[in-house]
Each structure stands twice: as C-alpha cells, then as structure tokens.
Amino acid sequence: MFAFILKRLLATIPVMLIVAVFVFLMLRLTPNDPAAIIAGDTASAEQVAQIRASLGLDKPILQQFVIWFTRLLQGDLGESFFFKKTVASLIADRIEPTLSLSILTILLAISVAVPLGVLAAYKHGTWVDRIVMGFSVMGFSVPAFVIGYVLIYIFSIQLNWLPVQGYQRIGEGVGGWLYRLVLPSLTLAVIYVALIARMTRTSMLEVLGEDYIRTARAKGQSERVVLFRHALRNAAVPIVTVIGIGVALLIGGVVVTESVFTIPGLGRLTVDAVLARDFPTIQAVILLFSFVYVMVNLLVDVAYTFLDPRIRY
Amino acid sequence: MVDTSNNLSVPTSPLTAPPTVGKRSSRPGALSRALQNTSVRIGGIVVALMIMIGLAAPFLGAMNPTEINPIARNKLPGAESNKRLDDGTQVKVQHRLGTDSLGRDIYSRVLYGARVSILVGVTVAFISIVIGLLIGVASGYFRWLDPIIMRVMDGLMAIPAILLAIALVSLFRAGLGAVILAITVPEIPRVVRLVRSVVLSVREEPYVEAAITTGTPTLKLLWRHILPNTIAPLIVQGTFICASAILVEAILSFLGIGVPPETPTWGNIMSEGRQFFRLYPHNILYPGIFLGLTVLAVNMLGDGLRDTLDPKMAKRV
Numbered sequence: 001m002f003a004f005i006l007k008r009l010l011a012t013i014p015v016m017l018i019v020a021v022f023v024f025l026m027l028r029l030t031p032n033d034p035a036a037i038i039a040g041d042t043a044s045a046e047q048v049a050q051i052r053a054s055l056g057l058d059k060p061i062l063q064q065f066v067i068w069f070t071r072l073l074q075g076d077l078g079e080s081f082f083f084k085k086t087v088a089s090l091i092a093d094r095i096e097p098t099l100s101l102s103i104l105t106i107l108l109a110i111s112v113a114v115p116l117g118v119l120a121a122y123k124h125g126t127w128v129d130r131i132v133m134g135f136s137v138m139g140f141s142v143p144a145f146v147i148g149y150v151l152i153y154i155f156s157i158q159l160n161w162l163p164v165q166g167y168q169r170i171g172e173g174v175g176g177w178l179y180r181l182v183l184p185s186l187t188l189a190v191i192y193v194a195l196i197a198r199m200t201r202t203s204m205l206e207v208l209g210e211d212y213i214r215t216a217r218a219k220g221q222s223e224r225v226v227l228f229r230h231a232l233r234n235a236a237v238p239i240v241t242v243i244g245i246g247v248a249l250l251i252g253g254v255v256v257t258e259s260v261f262t263i264p265g266l267g268r269l270t271v272d273a274v275l276a277r278d279f280p281t282i283q284a285v286i287l288l289f290s291f292v293y294v295m296v297n298l299l300v301d302v303a304y305t306f307l308d309p310r311i312r313y
Numbered sequence: 314m315v316d317t318s319n320n321l322s323v324p325t326s327p328l329t330a331p332p333t334v335g336k337r338s339s340r341p342g343a344l345s346r347a348l349q350n351t352s353v354r355i356g357g358i359v360v361a362l363m364i365m366i367g368l369a370a371p372f373l374g375a376m377n378p379t380e381i382n383p384i385a386r387n388k389l390p391g392a393e394s395n396k397r398l399d400d401g402t403q404v405k406v407q408h409r410l411g412t413d414s415l416g417r418d419i420y421s422r423v424l425y426g427a428r429v430s431i432l433v434g435v436t437v438a439f440i441s442i443v444i445g446l447l448i449g450v451a452s453g454y455f456r457w458l459d460p461i462i463m464r465v466m467d468g469l470m471a472i473p474a475i476l477l478a479i480a481l482v483s484l485f486r487a488g489l490g491a492v493i494l495a496i497t498v499p500e501i502p503r504v505v506r507l508v509r510s511v512v513l514s515v516r517e518e519p520y521v522e523a524a525i526t527t528g529t530p531t532l533k534l535l536w537r538h539i540l541p542n543t544i545a546p547l548i549v550q551g552t553f554i555c556a557s558a559i560l561v562e563a564i565l566s567f568l569g570i571g572v573p574p575e576t577p578t579w580g581n582i583m584s585e586g587r588q589f590f591r592l593y594p595h596n597i598l599y600p601g602i603f604l605g606l607t608v609l610a611v612n613m614l615g616d617g618l619r620d621t622l623d624p625k626m627a628k629r630v
Contacts, residue, residue, distance in 0.1 A: 026480065142601070143560050252473055255476065256567070259567075270479060
C-alpha cells in the first residue's frame with residue numbers, strides 16, 4: 001500500500017513537470033514582455049532593459065527556466081506585477097474562501113447526488129428516473145452564473161432570506177460564514193450533482209442486475225440494506241472516480257461563482273490577474289489548481305483499495 | 314448489414330443522401346437511424362432554429378445590436394423609445410426585451426448573439442477534432458511517438474479546462490480568434506485520447522494486419538482502414554465539444570475576458586447586465602435562457618447521436 005502511494009506520487013512528477021514547462025513556455029512563446037508591463041507605458045527603453053535584466057529575462061531561455069523552476073521548488077512563486085506583493089502571500093490571503101466554498105460544495109453535492117442517483121436507478125424507467133436524468137442534462141447545460149443569479153433573485157431579492165453577495169471569514173463566526181456560503185455552494189453544486197447523480201445511476205443499474213443482489217433480496221434483506229450496503233458499495237468505484245474527475249469542473253465553477261458572489265478567493269484572483277495581465281499570479285494559480293487536481297485524483301486511486309478489496313496494487 | 318436501399322431511395326435532401334466519404338466509412342443507414350432518435354430530433358430542431366435565428370436576425374425585427382442610444386437606457390421589456398434617424402426625423406421603436414445601461418436593444422443583441430455562440434461552438438469543435446485526429450492517429454499508430462505524446466497530453470489534461478482557457482486568453486489581444494484558440498487547446502487532449510484508443514484497438518484487427526502484410530502504404534492504410542473507424546465517435550465527441558465551447562465562451566465573456574464587450578454575445582449581455590441586476594434582472598435572464606436552451610439542445614443531439622452511432626460509448630456513461 002505504502003509502496004503504491006509512493007509509486008503514484010512519483011508518477012505525478014512528470015505530469016507536474018509538463019504542466020510547469022507548459023506554463024513557463026506559455027508566456028515566453030507569446031508576444032508578451034513582462035518587463036514592459038512592469039515598467040509601464042511611460043518608461044524609457046533603458047528602464048525596460050534594466051527591469052528585464054533584474055528579472056533575468058535577458059538570459060537564455062533554458063537558463064531562465066532552470067532559475068524559475070528552482071525558485072518554484074523552494075516555494076518562491078515570484079512577485080505579482082499588479083498587486084506589488086509576493087504571489088505566495090496573495091494566494092495565502094485568498095485560499096480560505098475558496099477552500100471553504102469547495103469543501104462545502106463537495107459535501108453538499110455528494111450528499112444530494114448519490115441518493116438521487118440511487119433513487120433513479122431503483123426507479124429505473126419511471127418518472128422519478130426521468131426527472132433526475134432531466135435535471136442532470138439541465139445541470140450540464142445551464143452555466144453556473146445563470147443559476148447563481150436566478151438563486152440570488154429568488155432567495156435574496158424576492159424572499160430576502162439570504163445575502164446577495166459577500167463573504168465572511170470563518171474566524172469571524174461560523175454562523176455568518178455558513179449563511180453567506182449557502183447560495184454560492186448551491187450554485188456551484190448544480191453541475192457537480194448532475195455529474196455524480198448520472199454516474200451513480202449508471203453504476204447502480206449495472207450492479208442491481210447482479211446475482212448477489214438477487215441473493216440478498218431472496219434471503220429477505222430490506223430494500224434499504226440491499227441498495228445501500230450491497231449495491232452502492234459495489235457501485236462505488238466509478239462514482240468515486242467521477243467525483244475526482246469532477247474536481248476540474250469544480251475549479252472552473254469556483255472562478256465563475258466567486259465572481260458572481262464577489263467572494264475574495266482564488267477564482268476572483270485569477271480573473272483579476274488575467275484582466276491585469278499579471279503573469280506570475282496566473283502561472284502560480286494554474287500550477288496550484290493543477291497540483292490540487294492531480295492530488296485529488298491520486299487520493300481517488302488510493303480510495304479504490306478501501307472500496308473494492310479486490311483491487312490490490 | 315442494414316439495407317442500403319434505405320439511403321439510396323431517398324436522395325431528397327443533402328442530409329439523407331448517401332455519404333460521400335465512401336461506403337465502408339459510415340455504416341449504411343447510420344444517419345437515418347440517428348434521425349429516428351427522439352433526442353437527436355428535438356436537439357437538432359432547436360439547434361437548427363438557433364442557427365436560423367442567428368442568420369435571419371436582421372429580418373426578425375432586430376436593430377443594430379451595437380448602436381448606443383443614451384435616451385433609451387435601461388428600458389423594461391416592451392418599452393418604447395424615440396430614435397433619431399439620420400435625416401432628423403423621429404421614429405418610435407419598441408424594445409421587446411428592453412435595453413441595457415447603454416440603451417442597446419437586448420432583443421437585437423440576443424438574436425445576433427446566436428451567431429457568435431454557434432460560430433464559436435462549431436469552429437472549436439472542428440479545429441480541435443482536426444488537430445486531435447492528427448495527433449491521435451500519430452500517437453496510436455507510431456509506437457515510438459506514443460509515450461512522448463501521451464505524457465504531454467496527460468500534463469495538459471491536469472490543468473482544469475476553464476482555467477487553461479482563462480490563462481490562454483490572457484496571452485493574446487482580446488478578440489474572437491484568441492477566444493476560439495483558448496477554448497480549443499484544452500479540448501485537444503480529450504480528442505487525442507479518444508482517437509488513440511480507437512486506433513490502438515483497430516490496429517490489432519485482422520484486416521489491418523492483412524493490409525500491412527500485403528504491403529499497403531502507411532498513408533493509404535490510415536486513410537482507408539483506420540480513419541473511417543474514428544468518424545462515428547468523433548461526430549459524437551464533436552457535438553459535446555461544441556456544447557462545452559458555447560458554454561466556455563459565455564463564461565469568458567461573462568467574466569469580462571472574452572470577446573470585446575461591444576460584440577453582441579450572450580455572455581457579454583449578461584456581463585453588462587450584472588451591474589443593474591437587482592433592478593433589471595431580465596438582462597441576465599433572457600440571454601441565459603437562450604444560452605441554456607442552445608447548450609441543452611446540442612447536448613441532447615450528442616446524447617442521441619452517441620446512442621445511435623456509438624453504442625459502445627453509450628454503455629460507458
């Protein structure tokens with residue numbers, strides 16, 4: 001087991017290396033001059049050249065990569081062009097809202113989607129199934145920001161139950177924190193619920209046709225035990241896989257949702273950085289999100305062994 | 314074998330005419346079978362309707378979608394305003410879906426928005442499939458290339474798609490081309506994987522091995538025996554790429570980093586409508602309905618096509 005985790009960890013190194021090379025080249029191979037951006041419009045050619053030298057941009061590209069990469073490994077993500085702070089401190093400021101939103105959304109999505117998917121599979125072919133599947137297709141088709149604004153309109157403007165926008169740090173009170181995250185996590189959860197419910201249904205349908213389900217029913221187990229203990233447990237591997245893959249969707253959704261609800265998180269930071277052409281921040285955010293995505297999927301692989309004892313590494 | 318007479322007897326429209334790619338490429342009757350599918354029909358009709366709306370916008374009572382009219386700012390749906398013509402006379406115009414904060418007619422912008430969305434969707438699907446096909450065939454067929462290409466694709470796929478699009482769009486000057494490029498790149502690895510898996514499975518087929526032994530030139534082998542097998546899954550995949558591209562374009566525009574704000578796109582209308590959302594929620598609602606409906610239709614089309622053209626894939630998800 002330990003050897004497996006170590007092996008998988010090692011396997012993520014080339015992937016992350018390629019991400020790093022790609023992120024590095026992205027900037028160097030396009031017509032963007034970071035030195036000119038930092039210097040501003042009024043700078044003279046000498047000033048630009050001076051900044052270029054101080055950033056090391058006058059060195060050969062391979063050497064630049066090595067310098068950038070060594071610093072990266074030491075945790076030095078560089079200095080933001082726009083915010084005049086180190087990128088690391090920017091990210092540290094913004095990580096709490098994003099993490100709160102994501103974790104709440106994942107918990108919400110799983111606790112809604114899995115029962116829905118099980119129900120749809122159990123009532124296969126009935127109107128319950130059709131409603132769940134219809135919702136799932138809708139969830140894939142309506143973008144998060146439209147859902148977000150519809151929810152704001154109903155719950156904040158018409159009913160006046162929840163705040164329109166904003167975020168409160170968890171340190172300032174869990175109640176207010178949760179209160180402000182209800183609508184954003186509902187918004188973000190829709191597409192995730194659609195994805196997980198659909199996979200749960202498919203996987204359950206396959207399992208429900210197995211002999212051991214018939215056996216469990218024949219020996220008089222209650223339907224609930226059959227569904228959740230016998231069927232769901234055996235249907236779990238594809239569900240967990242899709243939860244891992246869905247994290248990519250979640251990250252995309254975070255960017256949009258944070259903009260709709262003006263949450264000062266990493267998603268909002270990404271958009272601000274793109275608008276300001278703040279390349280060090282853009283690079284760091286991509287690296288960070290990709291790293292999280294890769295790590296989540298590593299965790300998913302490890303989870304297989306618990307869910308299905310037949311899988312041994 | 315499904316009988317071919319089915320196809321040959323009704324050459325009335327280009328859609329039902331026999332495929333020109335060659336008989337062995339698409340199974341005879343595959344298209345007519347797809348057209349029997351409810352999901353394909355509903356999705357196809359709505360998509361066709363959206364294309365028509367986009368193309369026929371000038372004839373559906375749409376005005377100039379970029380014209381700013383300060384006296385007609387923030388009108389509610391159905392309101393009328395006076396418009397000065399070039400010769401100084403005033404005419405009354407009705408704003409069916411209201412106006413935005415610059416006095417632009419939402420109805421016109423929504424109709425013209427269909428053009429950009431569909432153009433982006435189709436272009437992204439087409440380009441990513443062509444590039445993905447080339448790389449995928451190379452990766453699946455030439456064993457020495459495979460590990461290199463697949464590692465690069467793994468790396469690209471490790472970056473969440475929307476995030477990659479957002480980052481790419483920042484590299485170029487804002488415009489339709491940059492948006493299309495930014496949405497296309499993240500889609501390519503998915504096409505490559507699909508094509509590669511088809512090529513890998515086909516390569517082991519007896520008829521391909523037979524063709525290799527009889528000395529068929531590589532290019533001819535790829536063209537005659539391998540490429541035709543990728544057509545059905547690629548049509549399905551292309552439809553889903555189209556749907557996701559329309560969504561991502563709207564997201565980029567909504568975030569204010571997509572096509573320039575004066576261009577009428579559904580995302581831009583919504584982005585502009587954010588500011589006065591509390592008072593004029595329809596500026597987000599109407600383009601949202603069009604966007605959701607279009608993406609839903611394209612997804613339904615894809616679902617139906619998958620069920621009929623690519624039964625193996627249908628079982629998986």
